[in-house]
Amino acid sequence: MSVRVSVIVPAYNVEPYLRRAVTSALGQTEPSVEILVVDDGSTDGTLAVARSLEGPRVRVFESEGNLGPSAARNRAIEAAQGEWVAVLDADDWYAPVRLARLLAVAYEEAADLVIDDQHIVADGDDRPFTTQFETSGTPLTERQIVDPVAFVRSNRPGFGSLRYGSGKALMRRAFLDAHVLRYDERVRGVEDSVLYVRCLARGARFVVVPEAYYYRRKREGSITAGLIRMIENDVDVNALVLEEPEIQAVPELAEALRERLAEARSHLAYQRLLAAARSGAFGEAVAVAAGHPAVVPFGVRKLAHRLVGPGRLGAD
Structure with missing residues (x-):
């Protein structure tokens, strides 16, 4: 059976979290899924956990040192066999229906990128306390086709915003290849947003669904920690x-x-x-x-x- 979705998982010092992330991708109701884990020079037991999960649908790669999430993702994309590429951060997880639901929307809308809302979960807890769209104060109630200007304005700093740039997109591999687009390896922390705006500038059809199927763990020490440093970036x-x-x-x-x-x-x-x-x-x-x-x-x-x-x- 051909691979429909390649889930790429960059992993750096996430030993306590990686198993849940990969298991959530393996447990999708969409059956034609492969998972590509790239250990980005971890100094804890992350690589050992990844190796313990290897199998017919899980491949593991090692970086030479800590090159950053963009480089790790790019390595996985080059090795991916799927028609679609989906991102999963190694400390997060998917709802079981996530890929099936996003794929259905992608085909219905002839989309190149699809994102959903994100449940936000405090580290050490399994229960979300809000979602990304809820924090904006004006959550979505229906599907949106997002143009480049709306995308940029959704990412406004310092105020409640929908922040489409933080979404973890399901991306059409053929679009990325046709426009020679990959993650910018100079960028850390907002690499998703940069790739998305470059896709939009080249005519990508970007669809947002109001439902949340992605669980994002909010923890200290993650790459987004440190407000001033993040804004400087x-x-x-x-x-x-x-x-x-x-x-x-x-x-x-x-x-x-x-x-x-x-x-x-x-x-x-x-x-x-x-x-x-x-x-x-x-x-x-x-x-x-x-x-x-x-x-x-x-x-x-x-x-x-x-x-x-x-x-x-x-x-x-």
Whole structure:
């Protein structure tokens, strides 16, 4: 039987979590699934767990050192045999029906990428306490076809947003190959979003379903930990992507990214101001505010969001 979906699992120091992730992929109601685990230079027992799971549907690869999730994913994609590629972070897991449901939508909508909502689970617990779309204050109620501008605006910093860029897409392999698209190995932390916006700039049909079939574990020490570092990365990556000719060739997308970059810089200044004020470095806080005047209206808007909620602030 041919492989319909290749599930790629980059793994780095996730010994306590990896078995559940792989087991959830093996337990899909969609039967034609293979799993490709790439150990990215782990220093714990991750590789041993991966090797214990090897079998007819699970292949394991080793990186030479810690090269990052993008490199690990790319290695898996090159080895994948499926018509579709699905991402699963090694500390997360799938609901049993996830791939079957997303595949059905992909075929119905002639989609190139499909994402769903994500249950968010605290480390050490199995019960979700919210979903990604619920945190926006304006959760989806029906399927969406997302254009490039809507995608960029969904990832706004500092306010409740749907954050499509954090979704774990089911991707049509033929589209990635036709446009020579892979994960950017210079990028860590927002590698999904970067790949998606590049796909959209090349005409990908991007579909979002309101249901949550993905379980995302929120834990300390993950790659997204450290707010200021994460926002600095966000600024750098947006500036990098904005310079690409394929992005500039879509004027509405380029303008949305310029707005996104400006807001990310304001968010970074705001967080630096707060950090300085909390540490008693008031001179530094004043210098941050003076050097980035947009930080004040950004802070006011963020406060308003907290007080009245995103549903009362229009585009927020």
